[in-house]
Amino acid sequence: MTHLFVYGTLKRGQRAAARLARQRFVGVAQTEPGLVLYELDGYPGLVREPAAADGVVGEVWLVDAEGLCDLDAYEGVAEGLYRRESIALVTPGFPETAETYVYARSVAGRKRIGSAWPPAG
Ligand code: PCA
Numbered sequence: 001m002t003h004l005f006v007y008g009t010l011k012r013g014q015r016a017a018a019r020l021a022r023q024r025f026v027g028v029a030q031t032e033p034g035l036v037l038y039e040l041d042g043y044p045g046l047v048r049e050p051a052a053a054d055g056v057v058g059e060v061w062l063v064d065a066e067g068l069c070d071l072d073a074y075e076g077v078a079e080g081l082y083r084r085e086s087i088a089l090v091t092p093g094f095p096e097t098a099e100t101y102v103y104a105r106s107v108a109g110r111k112r113i114g115s116a117w118p119p120a121g
Contacts, residue, residue, distance in 0.1 A: 002068055005029070005087060005098040007037065007058030008044040008117050010071070015043075019074060024062040029091035030115075031055040031100075037117050038103070038110040044117035045082075045103025045110070054115045055090065060098055068099075075101045 003026065009016040012025070036052035037044045046056055063071065068084075075082040082101035089098055113119045 001062050001064055003095050003098040004061050004063045004068065004071070005031065005058050005089065005100040006061060007046055007056050007100070010061075011059050016074070019071060020061055020063070020067075023064065023067050026060040026062055027091075027094065028057065029060050029089050029094045029098075030057050032088035032090055035087060037113045037115065038107040039113050039117070039119070040103070040107075040110060044113065045105075045107060046100060047103050047107055057116045058100075060089070060094055071101075077101075080104050 008014065010020055011017060033053050033055045034048060034050050035046055035056050036049045037046055037056055072084060077084055081104060083104045084099050085102045086097050087100050088096060
């Protein structure tokens with residue numbers, strides 16, 4: 001089983017939430033600083049940005065191997081859209097690290113939305 005941090009369309013109530021239906025929700029948590037979200041085409045991309053002070057808020061799920069394989073396919077890992085990488089969590093009571101989907105393409109010209117998606121307002 002793998003702890004997976006999701007911050008976009010896979011979150012509860014969002015468009016792709018059903019893809020986690022057979023997995024276990026752990027809770028809402030925050031990442032280490034140095035990670036930030038950009039708005040892409042109706043979904044967000046998390047990127048590493050050393051100056052980002054706040055980190056990202058999202059959900060931690062416990063995902064089985066088959067589910068992770070399906071999610072990698074959905075997120076376009078093989079096509080180089082996202083890379084699945086380990087990041088650190090700072091919320092007490094959570095594992096110290098989790099896997100997440102880091103956006104693997106350029107965010108040049110995209111809107112920087114900060115710590116949470118969808119952005120408020
Ligand atoms: N889906 C993945 C990565 C970005 C997206 O919209 C997620 O929810 O974490």
